[in-house]
Amino acid sequence: MGAPPPKARGFWIQLQKLLTSWLVGQQDWDQQLDEAHMLQQKRIRESPLLRAAKENDLCVLKKLLLDRTCDFRQRGALGETALHVAALYDNLEAATVLMEAAPELVKEPTICEPFVGQTALHIAIMNQNVNLVKALLAHGANVSARAVGSAYRLSPQNLIYFGEYPLSFAACMGSEEMVRLLIDHGADIRAQDSLGKSWAGGGAGMRGCERRGRSSPWAPPPWGRVHGEPQGLWSQWLRDTTCPPPGNTVLHILVLQPNKTFACQMYNLLLSYDGRGDHLQSLELVPNHEGLTPFKLAGVEGNTVMFQHLMQKRKHIQWTCGPLTSTLYDLTEIDSWGEDVSFLELVVSSKKREARQILEQTPVKQLVSFKWRRYGRPYFCILGTLYVLYMVCFTMCCIHRPLKPRSRNCTSPRDITIFQQKLLQEAYVTHQDKIRLAGELMTVFGAVIILFLEVRCSRIQAEANPLGPRPELQSTSLLFVCFFLTFSQIPDIFRVGFSRYFGQTVLGGPFHVITITYASLVLVTMVMRLSNTDGEVVPMSFALVLGWCSVMYFARGFQMLGPFTIMIQKMIFGDLMRFCWLMAVVILGFASAFFIIFQTEDPNKLGHFYSYPMALFSTFELFLTIIDGPANYDVDLPFMYSVTYAAFAIIAALLMLNLLIAMMGDTHWRVAHERDELWRAQVVATTVMLERKLPRCLWPRSGICGYKFGLGDRWFLRVEDRQDINRQRVQRYAQAFYNSDSDEDMEKPRLGGPFKPPQSLHLPSVSRSTSRSSTNWERLRQGTMKSELMGVVNRALEDGDSWEYQI
Helix, strand or coil: CCCCCCCCCCHHHHHHHHHHHHHCHHHHHHHHHHHHHHHHHHHHHHCHHHHHHHHCCHHHHHHHHHCCCCCCCCCCCCCCCHHHHHHHCCCHHHHHHHHHHCHHHHHCCCCCCCCCCCCHHHHHHHCCCHHHHHHHHHCCCCCCCCCCCHHHCCCCCCCCCCCCCHHHHHHHHCCHHHHHHHHHCCCCCCCCCCCCCCCCCHHHHHHHHHCCCCCCCCCCCCCCCCCCHHHHHHHHHHHHHHCCCCCCCHHHHHHCCCCHHHHHHHHHHHHHHCCCCCCCCCHHHCCCCCCCCHHHHHHHHCCHHHHHHHHHHHEEEEEEECCEEEEEEECCCCCCCCCCCCHHHHHHCCCCHHHHHHHHCCCHHHHHHHHHHHHHHHHHHHHHHHHHHHHHHHHHHHHCCCEEECCCCCCCCCCCCCEEECCHHHHCCCHHHHHHHHHHHHHHHHHHHHHHHHHHHHHHHHHHCCCCCCCCCCCCCHHHHHHHHHHHHHHHHHHHCHHHHHHCCCCCCCHHHHHHHHHHHHHHHHHHHHCCCCCCHHHHHHHHHHHHHHHHHHHHHCCCCHHHHHHHHHHHHHHHHHHHHHHHHHHHHHHHHHHHHCCCCCCCCCHHHCCHHHHHHHHHHHHCCCCCCCCCCCCCCCHHHHHHHHHHHHHHHHHHHHHHHHHHHHHHHHHCCCHHHHHHHHHHHHHHHHHHHCCHHHCCCCCEEHHHHCCCCCEEEEEEEECCCHHHHHHHHHHHHHHHHCCCCCCCCCCCCCCCCCCCCCCCCCCCCCCHHHHHHHHHHHHHHHHHHHCCCCHHHCCCCCCCCCC
């Protein structure tokens, strides 16, 4: 066998390793995790103590107990002790022997990623081993131990999020007995986790256990005295345990659980223990580090089950009279009036689609409807009308801008300019100029107002929206704000992402940036006019386009136009943005080819491609079929032009344009199912926006003040609804049909035997001229009769199942 090849060294090898580790970092971590679990099983097989704890071999454990050389605190590959292994495999007898032999193991946590801080109590709770939990608590288990490893963080990569404390683990598992046990042993129900905050020095990771210089693979580090780097890591972890940063309480964690039934039950159980201390604030009102209470977190997550459960505790039924019910709903944390963190704003800005279902729940739906009808829609229509009149004024000022005949001679036959901009001294002389000056002053004043409103709204949102970090606006001069306010939206773009910010139709999407850019361009035009700078047509033309495009923002106030603008915005920032990348590649390639082909030809004979910019523009027009293919039959065109243009026509006009149409059709079909829902969310966002911007005197608080009626310092909304049970009504109609048409000789089913349908049913004749509703009634009557004969529930009578009867 030959010698192994020498190892390659050099800069390129190191660069390759760096790029590889950067590109496949996540895969490398997953691979390390898999290897760590495999190494854990290997070390369990190699260690007699760990293997006996896994297999619940009491004989071996007792022999090892008599062996003085056996260290009961030895650890496995993931930093776990033998007690962790026994708890993992539900071995109560082995765990009892270990706790009696080494009582300090009860409080020992796992010291390696991804299970840092996990104790045997955490494992026993997750396995729902109540007997083992009782044994651990009897031996002094720490009910305040925190599992801070990466496996227990709130992350999309993790399948579970149970918090850090044993109490939150027990609550998420839905075990009422274990919750009561932990609370009786001193567990704090008001403890807050660190929201998965990274353990300081966690980069040591799973391999940190391998760098401790142990004499054997499973030799443990001395407790409380870990050599080298782990010493600082463990000390930092202990400091974090002593002073944990405020995060989610156990109620927050229950809101995030997928099992809604257990979560609601545990929520009530934990609240029954609240108030036994001297705490002034209710556990339900304790916010996390984002300022979200459990109620607001339920809205952000779209947890309708938990939201309805919490609302049932807040409502007060005044009276019930037949189908009518009058209910008072507590608006605490719901109404956006006077709230720093608006519940409605959190719901409409949530990333989850399920959050929009909260807007259809009582009393949110009634509250938003009342605000929109009473204040929102009138103010929004007034603002829309004023903005359209403002844009008409700005457009007229641009159309009649001061121009004079050009004084310089034309030096190029392609120059067709005959007018030029007047100087400032010449622009405001005549009576018509003074009228235009009044319109221009109104335009500039309106632009300043727009900037002021936008910066006020941005500041309020930055203080109220806790879903992401936002830098505070510094107090600067008005002129600085006017010119640079466009960049105030850049943190929002980076916070939520480019595509989501411009495609988020609920919060306005790009309209805020368009409005700020328009106002800034108006002020730039004013500066260029005052300084006699040529080229004001550039910002003026862009301002006209952006200003009139902003009119579509006010279409959201109308049910007929609101969903239509949603469709346009989804197509522009979805299909069209992706299509533009492909279009740019095709245009650049073929425009370059056309320019090279006609580079040696006379531009007077065919001037569409005489320069490279002109070639790009002509190819763009050809791509969109705005112009026909350029050809001059009086001269001989290059052969490659025919070949290239044929390929371009097939790719551009035949393939890509039809691809764009198909993509837009697919988007239309997809968005059509949710555009009404998005429009209603837009109405909510618009209502909240108006409530933020308008003075309090123009927008009174909605609801009823409970202080006047002895209900405390709270506001309530009275909802009077009618509960007609359509299912029972249809059943009564079906029963009436059945009783009138039943015969005495109808077969009755024999009890205990299989059901046989009746041979004949005397049904009233139905002529062919009857409507479809008669057929539906007939089908309903037959289904009812058969179901009653069989003694089963007729699913056709339930709402949403089987056919939809049109009566």
